[in-house]
Amino acid sequence: MHKLVLIGFGNVGQALARLLLEKRSELKDRYSIRFMVTAIATGTHGRALSANGLDLEKALEIMQSGGSLDELSPSPAPTDNLELIRTSGGDVLFENIPVSYKDGQPAISHIEAALENGMHAITANKGTVVHGYHRLQALADRHGLKFLFEATVMDGVPIFSAFRQLPAVNLNAIRGVLNSTTNLILSRMEAGDSFDEAVRHSQQIGIAETDPSGDIDGWDAAVKLSAMITVLMDHPFTPDRVDRSGIRGITPRMIAEAKAKGKRYKLVAHASKQGGQVKAKVSPELIGPDSVLYNISGTSTIVQFESDVLGELSFIEKDLGTRTTAYGLLTDFINAVRDEGL
Numbered sequence: 001m002h003k004l005v006l007i008g009f010g011n012v013g014q015a016l017a018r019l020l021l022e023k024r025s026e027l028k029d030r031y032s033i034r035f036m037v038t039a040i041a042t043g044t045h046g047r048a049l050s051a052n053g054l055d056l057e058k059a060l061e062i063m064q065s066g067g068s069l070d071e072l073s074p075s076p077a078p079t080d081n082l083e084l085i086r087t088s089g090g091d092v093l094f095e096n097i098p099v100s101y102k103d104g105q106p107a108i109s110h111i112e113a114a115l116e117n118g119m120h121a122i123t124a125n126k127g128t129v130v131h132g133y134h135r136l137q138a139l140a141d142r143h144g145l146k147f148l149f150e151a152t153v154m155d156g157v158p159i160f161s162a163f164r165q166l167p168a169v170n171l172n173a174i175r176g177v178l179n180s181t182t183n184l185i186l187s188r189m190e191a192g193d194s195f196d197e198a199v200r201h202s203q204q205i206g207i208a209e210t211d212p213s214g215d216i217d218g219w220d221a222a223v224k225l226s227a228m229i230t231v232l233m234d235h236p237f238t239p240d241r242v243d244r245s246g247i248r249g250i251t252p253r254m255i256a257e258a259k260a261k262g263k264r265y266k267l268v269a270h271a272s273k274q275g276g277q278v279k280a281k282v283s284p285e286l287i288g289p290d291s292v293l294y295n296i297s298g299t300s301t302i303v304q305f306e307s308d309v310l311g312e313l314s315f316i317e318k319d320l321g322t323r324t325t326a327y328g329l330l331t332d333f334i335n336a337v338r339d340e341g342l
Contacts, residue, residue, distance in 0.1 A: 002337055003053075005039040005088045005119070007081055007110050008096035011206070012124055012151075013040075014063055015326035016094060017056050023330065033337055039088040041081050043097070046070035049077035051089055081106065085113045092336065094329055095123040101219050101239055104131030111147065115139045120336040124151035124325055126220075129227040130238055146336040151328030153178070153224045154301055155320045158331065162315075163232055169307050171233050173272040176303035177296050178224045180320055181208045181215035182247050182267040187297045189255045190264065195248075206322075207299060217246035218267065218282040225269040225280055228303070233271070235278045243281040250284055263288050266296070 004020075006013050020027075020035065027033040036053030046068035048054050054072050062069055070076070078084045085093060093114035095107050104127030111121040111128055121140065128136065129149050140147035150160055163169065177183055181202050188198035199216070202208035214220050222242040229237040250265055258265055263286045271280040287294045292314060296302045300318040307313065317324065 002033065002035045002092055003038045003088070003090045004035050004333075005085060005090035005093045005114070006037060006096070007041045007085070007093065008098075009040050009042045009045070009059070009063065009069070010096070010098075011322045012325050012329075013094070013096045014060060015322035016096070016329050017060055019323065019326045019330055021056060027334070031334060031338060033334065035092075038090055039077065039084055040069055040072075041077075041084055042069060047077040047079070047084060048072035049084060049088060050074055081110055082113045085110060085119070086117055090114070090117075090119050092120045092122065092333060094333075095121065095125055095128070096329075097125065100125075100127045101214065101223055102127075104128050108132040108136065111136055112139060115143055115145055115147065118143065118145070120146045120148070120333075122146075122148050122329055122332040122336065124149070124329060126152040126223045126227050128152075130223055130230055133227075133230050134236065146332075148332035148336055149227075150332050151325045152227055154303060154315060154317050155324040156327035156331070157315050157317045159228070159303065159315060160231060161331070161335065166310075169309055171273075171305055171307050173270070173306040174225065174228055174232070174303065175268065175270045175306075177266050177293055177301050178269045178303060179215055179218075179221040179267055180299040180301050181212065182218075182221070183296065183301065184299050185216065186247065186250065186255070186265050186267070189250070189252060190259060194252060195250070215246075216248060218242075218244040219246075221267060221269045221282045222280075225271055225282060229271050229278055229280060232305075233273065233278060237278060237280065241280065243279075243283070245283045247284055258286055261286075264294055266293055268293065 039049045041047040048069040095110050107125040107128045114121040136147045185198040222239040222244045226237045226239045265284050266287045268285040269282045302316045304314045
């Protein structure tokens with residue numbers, strides 16, 4: 001019986017909870033994995049702790065109604081997340097609080113506490129990878145635990161785990177459309193929306209945040225690119241080193257002129273090895289129909305890898321959302337506990 005701790009219970013955390021409930025029987029029958037949730041922490045809807053397991057369906061109902069998870073606790077849960085992690089008796093931490101682009105905190109501290117207390121640590125938080133990957137991986141190795149983060153880039157697409165299965169592959173370049181929000185905004189503008197109308201639509205359907213600047217200014221793409229450089233190129237890299245520009249300057253007139261030429265604007269992330277260094281850039285580019293990036297529209301994303309032995313390898317995800325992010329977290333959970341003792 002694996003005891004799970006959920007730090008962060010927003011859209012992604014709740015999608016994970018629903019997927020865990022949906023897959024409960026399959027996890028047990030196919031993988032011999034059983035679980036219960038012993039702790040949940042939220043920023044505005046309270047927190048719950050129970051050594052005997054929490055009612056996950058009830059927790060989802062409370063969040064839907066806008067109530068407080070405090071009512072699920074037999075006794076008051078610690079108000080400090082680090083203390084909650086230490087006293088949870090958990091085996092696996094799911095860390096899904098809002099991303100910090102600058103330093104990865106407090107998520108890094110949460111993962112450190114989990115690993116130091118005998119818990120596998122799984123996150124969708126990109127900041128933990130770009131600011132703490134080597135340190136957290138070393139800590140996990142020292143304790144014989146897993147630090148996994150498949151959902152940080154392209155949600156459920158198994159980018160990191162795929163490369164774990166490809167020994168002796170050296171990446172020379174990464175290129176892709178990594179941010180679904182900007183891709184949707186540009187697609188809506190092609191259909192006739194103004195920039196503001198496209199942003200509002202993205203917010204209304206839950207793709208863009210209330211403050212969309214992290215997406216439209218290129219920060220999200222820069223963080224994802226930095227994560228892949230750090231892990232897959234084994235070259236520590238932070239977003240401030242990315243030559244970054246967003247899509248604020250793209251006007252309907254520019255969209256129309258590009259369309260007349262048979263081209264489209266895409267926010268493209270690119271990294272390449274140059275000697276012993278890595279150069280990285282995120283910026284709008286005019287893409288023609290001769291590129292696979294041309295047909296990546298709406299909320300779809302793509303990443304292409306150029307290596308020394310496999311040539312060009314592409315991963316495409318169509319119409320991603322919180323369920324696909326939750327699936328990335330679920331696969332990390334299965335892989336972490338299935339490998340125990342191996």
